[in-house]
Amino acid sequence: METPQILVTGIKGARYNDRNITALNVPEGKMAFYPFTVVLLSLVIHHLLSVPLTWPSDYHIAHLNSVLTIKCPLEAENIVWNCPAKICKIHQHQKNVTLQGLKHHHAGAYTCFNQDKKTQSYSLYVLILEEEHRLPVHCTVAAYTSTELRCSIAEELACPCLVRAKANSSVIDQNWTEFKISQDRVHSIQFNLTIPEFCPFAEQVNAIHVSVDIITNSDYLTGNQSYYLRDIVTPEAPEIVKVTTEQISWTQPSSWSHSSSFFPLLYEIKVNYRNNTNVPNFLEKQHYSMTDVRKFSVRCRDLFYPGPWSSWRSWAPAH
Incomplete structure (x- = not known):
């Protein structure tokens, strides 16, 4: 399995490692807080283990408020179940577990064991789907x-x-x-x-x-x-080569194909003159001559297909 490049943005919560949980140090004379510490630690452990480390090999996608029957395929009579939030407590020693009116708390791993041979087991991960919601x-x-x-x-x-x-x-x-x-x-x-x-x-x-x-x-x-x-196809911003008071030039993005004749680009330039006016222009070439330039910016897109524009290159001052 390849390692992806991932960026996550959001509010950082408690930091922990999936396999190691750092012991909590309680100062001397504060022993009365140990029960709270144990409860808090157990909650963190449950929080971690409620999401699998890898994608389940055997899973079932169920819908909210539906009925689901999970069948244990083991050839044994003495069956023991391990389920989320003690849901299986009333189903111990039964071959099937029936879940009525599925809710979010029913999600998780359902495992049946042969109580006589604990090495014999079967697990099914139940996923609860809200049909109306699709990830953007x-x-x-x-x-x-x-x-x-x-x-x-x-x-x-x-x-x-x-x-x-x-x-x-x-x-x-x-x-x-x-x-x-x-x-x-x-x-x-x-x-x-x-x-x-x-x-x-x-x-x-x-x-x-x-x-x-x-x-x-x-x-x-x-x-x-x-x-x-x-x-x-969304190109990266073009590279600015030179900006003077009389001429500006740029090149295509470094990530763009070097076969520029096969994949030509259209450039939009913004020129800010010394009289503080801004003049846009559309070009296929990579240079432009003018006078009294103060600063310059450029972006690009596919010449032949009206796809997305790149971001604007940061303003470059004339020298």
Whole structure:
């Protein structure tokens, strides 16, 4: 499983490691606070373990308020269940667990054991889906020849949570990329995905399908989006080479294809003159002559397809 590049923005909560929890030191003479410390520590441990470390190999997506029966496939009579929040207490020693009117607290791992042979077990992870809600997945690419999608989800999430994502075409099915977020709450997630193999110099026949799934303490969230590269190619800002009072020049972004004749760019320039007027202009060339320039900025997009513009390059003063 490849390691993704991930950026998470949000409110930082308690920091902890998924496998190690630092002991809490209680000053001498404060022994009365130990019960509180133990309770707090147990809550943190439960908070961590309620989200799996990796995506469950066997899971079931259920809908709110539905009925679900989980069947234990073990050939044994003495069955013991381990379930979220003691839900299975009344089902001990039964082969099936029936959940009526599913709610968020029903989410989690359901495991049945052979009480006589504890090594025999079966686990099913129940995910609770809210059908009305879809994750807002947004992806861009820096150039037609790029091999990487830059994706984001602008969504406030209660975490910890486990995320998996992948980009497929109708002819290539890629593996999921997984990562876990340990913060208590986040406002957005950014990550990169590898684009399925294709030829950038040929017409794109098959769309790229991006899928994202998230498991939180109580919810299963999912979203997907399909793209043609021409609609999401968003170049980086051009590089400014020279700005004088009489001439300005720039180059295409370093991430753009060097086959400029095959992937030409349209440039929009903003010129601020010494009389404090701003004059926009659209050009295909990479230089412009004028007089009395104070500062200059430029952005770009695909010349032949009206896709997204790059961001503006920061104002460059004339020398």
